[in-house]
Amino acid sequence: xxxxxxxxxxxxxxxxxxxxMGRDALFxxxxxxxxxxxxxxxxxxxxxSFHWLKKYPNCIKEIxxxxxxxxxxxxxxxxxTTQGFVYISFITDAYSRKIVGYHAADTLExxxxxxxxxxxxxxxxxxxxxxxxxxxxxxxYCSYDYVKLLQDNNIxxxxxxxxxxxxxxxAERINGIMKxxxxxxxxxxxxxxxxxxxxxxxxxxxxxRPHMSCxxxxxxxxxxxxIEVERTWKSYYKPQNVIx
Numbered sequence: 001x002x003x004x005x006x007x008x009x010x011x012x013x014x015x016x017x018x019x020x021m022g023r024d025a026l027f028x029x030x031x032x033x034x035x036x037x038x039x040x041x042x043x044x045x046x047x048x049s050f051h052w053l054k055k056y057p058n059c060i061k062e063i064x065x066x067x068x069x070x071x072x073x074x075x076x077x078x079x080x081t082t083q084g085f086v087y088i089s090f091i092t093d094a095y096s097r098k099i100v101g102y103h104a105a106d107t108l109e110x111x112x113x114x115x116x117x118x119x120x121x122x123x124x125x126x127x128x129x130x131x132x133x134x135x136x137x138x139x140x141y142c143s144y145d146y147v148k149l150l151q152d153n154n155i156x157x158x159x160x161x162x163x164x165x166x167x168x169x170x171a172e173r174i175n176g177i178m179k180x181x182x183x184x185x186x187x188x189x190x191x192x193x194x195x196x197x198x199x200x201x202x203x204x205x206x207x208x209r210p211h212m213s214c215x216x217x218x219x220x221x222x223x224x225x226x227i228e229v230e231r232t233w234k235s236y237y238k239p240q241n242v243i244x
Contacts, residue, residue: 053142058167059158060134065095068223069128072100072120072155074135075171076113079104079179082189088198089116092174094134096223097211099174099202100124104194110143117149126226134158136168178205 065071071094079086087108091101101120105112117133133150135141137159150157160167182201188194206223210216215229222229 053139053144054147055137055142056157056159058134058161059132059156060094061167063132066228068093068096068098068226069124069126069131070095071132071134071158073168073171073174074101074113074116074133074141075168075175076108076138076140077175077179079183079194081191081194082187086191086194087112088178088194089113089140090171090174090178091116091120091133092171093219093223094170095229096219097170097174097213098206098219098223099178100223102198102202104191104198106191108140110140110146113140114143114146114149117146121149121153128153128155130156132156132158134160134168135171136160136163178202181205181209 060071063071072091073094074089074091076087076089079088084106086104086106088104089102089112090099092099100123101116101118103112103115103119105115131153133155135158140146141159147157165172178198178201182205183197186197188197206220207218209218211219211222213229214222214227217227217229221227
């Protein structure tokens, strides 16, 4: 968990014990004890976009979500274990920032990405009318089985167009949060151990981590209550009203 979120969670404790500490002082304290999260560069590519399968246009680049189940964003990231790489698929609600589906596997085969989508659909308890699924143009997302499951549930398919990370910025951000704040300092060996760790980490992220894009509420609280939040994140696109 990042320092800003930790500072918010500590407010009640600091007030109770009459401790005066600003955010900068907390950051200095964390740095002194080497507790700040360090960002690492991404080195492994998980997107295989040079293929013959049908690719879909970007439908969300001028849409700012204003409710849950309006846009789901998905991406695949890698995670190094003591026995090699494991590939993790995340599906996140773009409004609440809740991770609604995830799966870990030791290959990039499409069936594993499909498992994350199946989880998201199975555990969803709210209407998905007009839902847009947004991802990159990787072969996993263009595969017959993945596209069919989306179409069978009347989900609109949207994909990035030029490889710009900003086209799937929320999904990229979730990858970074989960790896840097929850997984980076662990040492699982197998994909089964990764999946167990991932389940605990996603639960903690959804239920305990205050999110700046949710007015410092947790993603689960915003998602389940469909709470209106003031948008505080930067938009790289101009909003427009889209009729679906």
